[in-house]
Amino acid sequence: MRCAIDLETRLIKTAELYAPGRKGSDAITWILDDYPRLVAEIRELRKRVAQLDDEGAQLDAVLHELRQIAERINLL
Known part of the structure:
Protein backbone atom coordinates (compact mmCIF):
# COMPACT_ATOMS: atom_id res chain seq x y z
CA MET A 1 0.00 0.00 0.00
CA ARG A 2 1.31 3.43 -0.88
CA CYS A 3 0.18 6.73 0.53
CA ALA A 4 1.30 10.22 -0.39
CA ILE A 5 2.49 12.46 2.43
CA ASP A 6 3.68 16.03 2.38
CA LEU A 7 7.22 16.35 3.75
CA GLU A 8 9.49 19.33 4.03
CA THR A 9 12.37 19.34 1.57
CA ARG A 10 14.90 19.35 4.41
CA LEU A 11 13.51 16.02 5.68
CA ILE A 12 13.92 14.44 2.27
CA LYS A 13 17.46 15.82 1.95
CA THR A 14 18.32 14.46 5.40
CA ALA A 15 16.90 11.04 4.51
CA GLU A 16 18.99 11.03 1.34
CA LEU A 17 22.11 11.66 3.42
CA TYR A 18 21.41 8.59 5.56
CA ALA A 19 20.21 6.35 2.73
CA PRO A 20 23.18 5.77 0.45
CA GLY A 21 22.33 5.76 -3.25
CA ARG A 22 18.65 6.47 -2.70
CA LYS A 23 16.65 9.55 -3.59
CA GLY A 24 13.31 10.99 -2.55
CA SER A 25 10.69 8.53 -1.40
CA ASP A 26 13.12 5.62 -1.77
CA ALA A 27 15.36 7.25 0.84
CA ILE A 28 12.43 7.82 3.18
CA THR A 29 11.28 4.21 2.75
CA LEU A 45 24.69 -0.99 22.78
CA ARG A 46 23.08 0.54 25.86
CA LYS A 47 23.03 -2.87 27.54
CA ARG A 48 26.70 -3.34 26.69
CA VAL A 49 27.60 0.10 28.07
CA ALA A 50 25.74 -0.73 31.29
CA GLN A 51 27.62 -4.03 31.46
CA LEU A 52 30.94 -2.22 30.97
CA ASP A 53 29.99 0.23 33.74
CA ASP A 54 29.30 -2.69 36.08
CA GLU A 55 32.58 -4.36 35.16
CA GLY A 56 34.40 -1.07 35.73
CA ALA A 57 32.85 -0.74 39.18
CA GLN A 58 33.91 -4.29 40.03
CA LEU A 59 37.46 -3.59 38.87
CA ASP A 60 37.53 -0.41 40.97
CA ALA A 61 36.52 -2.45 44.03
CA VAL A 62 39.24 -5.04 43.37
CA LEU A 63 41.82 -2.29 42.84
CA HIS A 64 40.81 -0.70 46.14
CA GLU A 65 41.26 -4.04 47.94
CA LEU A 66 44.65 -4.61 46.31
CA ARG A 67 45.82 -1.16 47.39
CA GLN A 68 44.75 -1.88 50.95
CA ILE A 69 46.65 -5.18 50.87
CA ALA A 70 49.73 -3.42 49.47
CA GLU A 71 49.55 -0.83 52.26
CA ARG A 72 49.36 -3.59 54.88
CA ILE A 73 52.37 -5.33 53.32
CA ASN A 74 54.33 -2.06 53.41
CA LEU A 75 53.61 -1.74 57.12
CA LEU A 76 55.24 -5.11 57.84
Missing part, protein backbone atom coordinates in the same frame (compact mmCIF):
# COMPACT_ATOMS: atom_id res chain seq x y z
CA TRP A 30 14.78 2.88 3.39
CA ILE A 31 15.07 4.95 6.60
CA LEU A 32 11.68 3.76 7.86
CA ASP A 33 12.47 0.13 6.98
CA ASP A 34 15.84 0.33 8.75
CA TYR A 35 14.51 2.08 11.87
CA PRO A 36 13.55 -1.07 13.87
CA ARG A 37 17.01 -2.58 13.32
CA LEU A 38 18.63 0.67 14.39
CA VAL A 39 16.54 0.87 17.57
CA ALA A 40 17.37 -2.74 18.44
CA GLU A 41 21.06 -2.08 17.89
CA ILE A 42 20.96 1.01 20.11
CA ARG A 43 19.27 -1.01 22.85
CA GLU A 44 21.99 -3.66 22.62
Whole structure:
Protein backbone atom coordinates (compact mmCIF):
# COMPACT_ATOMS: atom_id res chain seq x y z
CA MET A 1 0.00 0.00 0.00
CA ARG A 2 1.31 3.43 -0.88
CA CYS A 3 0.18 6.73 0.53
CA ALA A 4 1.30 10.22 -0.39
CA ILE A 5 2.49 12.46 2.43
CA ASP A 6 3.68 16.03 2.38
CA LEU A 7 7.22 16.35 3.75
CA GLU A 8 9.49 19.33 4.03
CA THR A 9 12.37 19.34 1.57
CA ARG A 10 14.90 19.35 4.41
CA LEU A 11 13.51 16.02 5.68
CA ILE A 12 13.92 14.44 2.27
CA LYS A 13 17.46 15.82 1.95
CA THR A 14 18.32 14.46 5.40
CA ALA A 15 16.90 11.04 4.51
CA GLU A 16 18.99 11.03 1.34
CA LEU A 17 22.11 11.66 3.42
CA TYR A 18 21.41 8.59 5.56
CA ALA A 19 20.21 6.35 2.73
CA PRO A 20 23.18 5.77 0.45
CA GLY A 21 22.33 5.76 -3.25
CA ARG A 22 18.65 6.47 -2.70
CA LYS A 23 16.65 9.55 -3.59
CA GLY A 24 13.31 10.99 -2.55
CA SER A 25 10.69 8.53 -1.40
CA ASP A 26 13.12 5.62 -1.77
CA ALA A 27 15.36 7.25 0.84
CA ILE A 28 12.43 7.82 3.18
CA THR A 29 11.28 4.21 2.75
CA TRP A 30 14.78 2.88 3.39
CA ILE A 31 15.07 4.95 6.60
CA LEU A 32 11.68 3.76 7.86
CA ASP A 33 12.47 0.13 6.98
CA ASP A 34 15.84 0.33 8.75
CA TYR A 35 14.51 2.08 11.87
CA PRO A 36 13.55 -1.07 13.87
CA ARG A 37 17.01 -2.58 13.32
CA LEU A 38 18.63 0.67 14.39
CA VAL A 39 16.54 0.87 17.57
CA ALA A 40 17.37 -2.74 18.44
CA GLU A 41 21.06 -2.08 17.89
CA ILE A 42 20.96 1.01 20.11
CA ARG A 43 19.27 -1.01 22.85
CA GLU A 44 21.99 -3.66 22.62
CA LEU A 45 24.69 -0.99 22.78
CA ARG A 46 23.08 0.54 25.86
CA LYS A 47 23.03 -2.87 27.54
CA ARG A 48 26.70 -3.34 26.69
CA VAL A 49 27.60 0.10 28.07
CA ALA A 50 25.74 -0.73 31.29
CA GLN A 51 27.62 -4.03 31.46
CA LEU A 52 30.94 -2.22 30.97
CA ASP A 53 29.99 0.23 33.74
CA ASP A 54 29.30 -2.69 36.08
CA GLU A 55 32.58 -4.36 35.16
CA GLY A 56 34.40 -1.07 35.73
CA ALA A 57 32.85 -0.74 39.18
CA GLN A 58 33.91 -4.29 40.03
CA LEU A 59 37.46 -3.59 38.87
CA ASP A 60 37.53 -0.41 40.97
CA ALA A 61 36.52 -2.45 44.03
CA VAL A 62 39.24 -5.04 43.37
CA LEU A 63 41.82 -2.29 42.84
CA HIS A 64 40.81 -0.70 46.14
CA GLU A 65 41.26 -4.04 47.94
CA LEU A 66 44.65 -4.61 46.31
CA ARG A 67 45.82 -1.16 47.39
CA GLN A 68 44.75 -1.88 50.95
CA ILE A 69 46.65 -5.18 50.87
CA ALA A 70 49.73 -3.42 49.47
CA GLU A 71 49.55 -0.83 52.26
CA ARG A 72 49.36 -3.59 54.88
CA ILE A 73 52.37 -5.33 53.32
CA ASN A 74 54.33 -2.06 53.41
CA LEU A 75 53.61 -1.74 57.12
CA LEU A 76 55.24 -5.11 57.84
